[in-house]
Amino acid sequence: MVRRVERIEGWLFDAYTEPEGVRVWVLSPDGKHHHFLDPWRPGLKMAGTPSQLGDARIALGKTNATLRWTTGTDLYSGTEIEVLEARVPARAHKGVVEKLKATGLSLYDADIHPVQAYHYERGHFPTARCAFEVDAATGHLLDWQLRDDPWALDYALPALKTMRLALSGSETAGKIDPNHAPRGRLVMGFSGVEHELEGPLEDQLETLALRLREWDPDLILTEWGDSWLMPQLELWSEKYKVPLPLSRDAGRGVVGGGGRSFYTYGRTVYQMGVRYLSGRWHIDARNSFMHKESGLHGLLEVARIARIPVQRAARSTIGTSLTSMQMHRAFLDGVLIPMDKQQAEDFRPATELLIADKGGLVYEPETGWHEEVVEYDFTSMYPTLMVEWNISPETVNCPCCPENKVPEIGHHLCTRRKGLVPKVLAPILTKRAAYKKLAKSISPKAAVFKARADAHKWILVCCFGYLGFKNARFGKIESHECVTACGREVLLRAKEAAENRGFKMLHALVDSLWLQGGPGVDYEALRRAIEKESGVPLATEGVYKWIRFCPSRMEPGSGVPAKYFGALQDGTLKVRGLALRRRDTPDLLKRLQNEMLARLSRADSLAACERLAPALLRLTDAARARLEDGRVDACDLAITMHVSKTPDEYRGNSPQAIAAKTLASRGLSLRRGETLRFVIASAKDPVKEWRVTPLALLEGPLEFDERKYAQLLERAAWEILEGLMPEPAKPEKKRPRRNAPEALLLPLIYADGLSSGSA
Template sequence: MSQSKFVSQNEVEYYLRKIPENVPVLLLSSFYVGEKKSVFLKFYNPEDSKVYYWSEYFYESNNSEKHQPYCYVKKEFELEAMNAAQSDSGKFKINRVKKLDDIIDKEIEILQVLAPDPLSIGGTDNSFREKVRSWEADIKYHESYLYDLGLIPGAFYKRINNNLIFHEFAIPKTVDQYLDKLFDSKSQKNTANDEYDEFLLKWSRLLNQPIPNIKRVAVDIEVDSEEGRMPTARDHDRVITAIGMAGSDGLRRVYVLKRGPAVDVANLDPTIFLCDTEKEMLKKAFEMMKNYPVVLTYNGDDFDLPYLYARSQDPAIDPIEKKPIDKSIIPIVIKRESFIKRGIQADPVTLKDGIHIDLFRTFQNRSVQNYAFSHKYSEYTLRAISEALLEDSKIEFEGSIGDLSIQKLAEYCLKDADLTFRLTSFNDNLLMKLIIIISRISRMSIEDITRFGVNQWIRSMMFFEHRQQNIIIPRRDELLGKGTSSTTAIIKEKKYRGGLVVEPELGIHFNVVVVDFASLYPSIIKVHNLSYETVNCPHPECKNDIKNLIEGTTHWVCAKKRGMTSILIGTLRDLRVNFYKHLARDNTLNKEDKQLYGVISQAIKVILNATYGVMGAEIFPLYCLPVAEATAAIGRTTTTKAINKCNKDDIKVIYGDTDSLFLKNPSNERLTNISDWAKKELGVDLEIDKRYRYVVFSALKKNYLGVLDDGTVDVKGLTGKKSHTPPFIRNAFYEILNVLREVFTEKDFANAKIKIKKIVQSLAESLEKRSIPLEELSFNVMINKSPEKYGIRSQNNNSRTLGLDGRTKETDSVKGVPQHIKAAKQLVDLGQELKAGDIISYIKTKTNDGVKPVALANKAEVDNEKYLETMEATFDQILSSLNLNFKSIIGKPRQSNLDELFWS
């Protein structure tokens, strides 16, 4: 357990903001206050858009059983626990309690070791868990508190007297009828029990709660640039010149530092507020931030908020009195201020009177990227994501930001703040709603949800349920004792065999229907009762019954009890497939309700699609290899049975990958029959995902292209569509796709091949003649870390720098640096300011480095051979499907003269 340093005596007294009684408020987050030795909870009140607090600290005089940090010790380590407790002069209190041990399926007596503070349990070299083998000692205390009290972030509660009560909202009659059908369905009767039904009811009560439009503001700052160095919170020696704000209440404001020649105030935009000193500007911004329960930033954990805080404590902001801003009026809370001084700020930054959401970290989450936004963006810059989701972008300008006029600086800063806010408001506040729903499902604070990956979401959901059912959470070594892999992996880095892949029939296929097993792995986990305690359970009678063996493995599954994972994932899956998806399409409901149910369905999908993956990931605390292997094995069996059924019914399967089957020219009647069969015999839903006019399969694995019935070109796994590909290649790639879009018959296809050959030949000829503009030849790649972390620093900067391993090095160069970083170094050496998230545009050249930034290159230096290799790698993925070959089209270049092309 880790303790965070949060408040000091002169900061806000939380009891002045206690929750009003009998008012529904939304739980946002939990945090531990060290000096008060208590967890505090932040709640949002939609009625007045303010944050209120609750803590046992308010009522501890009336509560002798105040919650304390703790861990567990099993009996075999009792002596060590007693000795450790006694050696610390009575710091620890030990209770004997009974818990369920699901691995052995027995109730056991264990020791509960209570401590006065979280750091006594874990977090230092002298903590209890470092001395004695302990259970549940590494759970953050603010999370442990929520689990024990059964409190769910994102849910509504009421304070009645000194207690928090889950608030029940009335369920509309139409929605209630859908729920009744779910409980009464034939398939549910076959698989459900009282415990399963209870979870269905709990989920529906929780997820049907309304989602308020939380008042929020996006903040962006601009800082004076310096040649060759990026400003950091550690140094904070550069002046903040502008602070932009965009709020959900319509606020559009930017505070700008008054500098340089006199400014004609009358002609300035009304959103601009000029400030005479940096201190004045910061104080005004801080005062405005206090009006909002949620502050949004883009990369604000690593830059904006730490820099604002550090700068506010620098006497240089007050040119007359040389005094920093009083901490009591600063809304920002830095958990570990020492990290800023050392330049290692990595912890989330929060607020005293609200919460902070860093959208950079949110959009970096692969589950959000893939499942919530269908991989619409591939880079994580504010520009790239805004262009993909908002069809808008940052303001472009030439030169340094320090050269901008006050009006232009204000426009630039405010635009970034506005884009940041709109990423949470577009499509009826989709992202904010997703965050709240995922918070409800995972039982994690909203601030944590937006910063941690899906494995942590599922971990929290599972840990919460362990505590609610009084089950001890197993250690990693106990789960390893469940067994190892019994299948051989096909993919080298995997530990077991994965999903079934049916090799595609190469070439072009017309009238293809793709059917998906809806939530295949979650369905398998539900139907086959898969969980760490049920796979390879301790019961001899389960192991010895052939009905319980998992085909294709040496594992068996328990027949005596329902697994926790099976219940949690199964009920979520049933609610999504049989409840929320239907509600989202029900035209008898109003638009707002339909949108809400659509968001809930989407949020559940994000969780479900990641479940199987985390079960087989070693980073997951409840990682259990036999569970992941059993899930994949049953998936292969399920897919094989479906293929055999298709063959029996004369439905031709031309490709299959894990949970999808490509069917050639099936009739609607046969599609209905195969779907009904799958639901009845396999316990899974087989749904139509796509209808292709035609599909072309490549010899390369998992690469294909198709044209949907509406003319949309659907490309899978092809690098030509990636944003870092040079524009001249990418444009030609899409030109080829446009040709393919016009194909309706076999004859059209033959003509399309001729056109495509001409496109490729013309492009190669233009490259040979060096007639392509440098901008069109540029590779555009984002730097994910600040330049110094790659070992890059300005030639004018003689200080120590960080190498690739994060350690300090006295070095001017780092071997093995990627090409875009080589180009970035050249820019830094010339004095250009770069930071994490910037896009580096470079040309492949014949120079020693092999690359040059676009601004520094000339056409004579372009390495044509490297571009031909890129063209070949890109186009061959399509050409091979069309029975064409890149080298055959353009002619093989002479090895002695790479600038010459000989046409075949």
């Protein structure tokens, strides 16, 4: 019997494990989709005593695993280790790993996400252009060819059919997690046209099902899809017996799990649950950092170079993407990937630790207003140092190169073998530099190139922190210390180079420096001189017409690093650390500061800034008048915060604690790290429950504390006006206002969750 072969060419669109292998979906250039099964099994490697390996064989006996002896390289010693490799069915892999952990074996390559491991081994990646040969009778993959390169700059992508699902219809619907807020109607969009669904919920579901079949989107882009919309659609579909073809693979439906709270970088963060589709992508714009920061093109770039499925890449941290790139590099080099971090920090005396653990170098800013200032930024300083100095966990304090000392601290670095981390970072640095140039070109794809460069930026920002992260698989605190030591040396060289040429350093912050010169200075010549003497690429961020470094509110005589604002020569504003950059600042205050800075950006000198002070005061007066006249709405006044505890864990009466407890009393309990928005109703009210009103519970007249918001306005204005004029008088005491714009009245809530529509 002659085997009939089906040939498919297109983009590798989706992949997920099934009991017998990996289901692969391909989008062809004509827009059609195809799928087949690749009978691939995930593997793991183990090392241990004969007794432990015997126990492992027993544990694997019932799983239909295939076993073979092989070797792998230990990252730190560079020696080869004999290991036993097991290939197990995908459905059994997780359970097998848990059983083997109990035997005390050293496990390698055991907890890599199975689809990532599949991409590593097969050599392809999400959205890769490939040609496949499939057995037409069985639907199994026979052969394939890669016709793409993850490091290509200008690559083709499929034309995606995108459907949008969101909520609308009220003042706050769509702005707060619908689990804790009034819900508007369901809106779906396709080909630039939006449709608001009306009528009974059953009819809405039937319309949605019809459109899904008719439009057959490749991507469903949602707002709050992971936390509320997709779970609700599943519940309603079951309740009203209306099947929704959300996934192209009807046998899988919607796959996912719940959210989690965790503590990172000094705050508690809540990560929403996930809802994945099969054969179709679902991206929740509210639950995707990368999509928010660099759009779909940036997200797809990360998925390609990190070899992470697109839906997972959308919801993963940057660290997850970086770790995947490191694991792929280790796989290519034959390095065994430990299941858990194995390198603890070396013991050393406190005196040595004090010298080594200084962090980045910061020069306190010279507060006040300044002219003739240039800002230089070292281009990707830390990643560049990691590549140039060969800084990687396994290269620090190697046994072979004690003479290659790191400046200031006692560590040394290997010169005989290239580190894993530099191998990963070098192509990213090269590709980002190329994209930054292309983004400034006249190419019609300049915006696409910028999005991809932005995506690379976040990976490079993350790579330094992951060197010192206690749980990073390829991290070691000593390598982290080497990077900061080299960074301090570079900044000191830059300072000396500038001062030797008559410039004054006003501020320096890790990889940036602000220098003051005079009229007619050749800033490009200065940049080249500093770059040559420091040894790291240096870019001119801009020359300021004027800049202000802000003092500390608590210690007015001291400057605050990274709190400044200024106007470049082309009028572009650069703002850091002001209220408008803070998450918790109400929109009313952000709007005021933006208006004030827009006026100031037209000034060509400090004298011109001072002449604008009366106009800036009038803007402040106008904002205060809006408060007094009640021409504000809840979103103008809302303060946004993260809750660090569950409502019952709060002991004090901070505004967020009161708001969280109020929501809990209405059956809306927030989890640690979730976002809370509220309005200050009466800041000093003796009844603490009346001091703030959560946005989710607004009904009837809007109450707000006019005096408190006036104080906040004055503080926001003074952040900009200070130094241009004497401090204004404090606002007079006002009673809390009661105001009731019609737009703030809540819509009726549909019994099943959505607003009922009118026929």
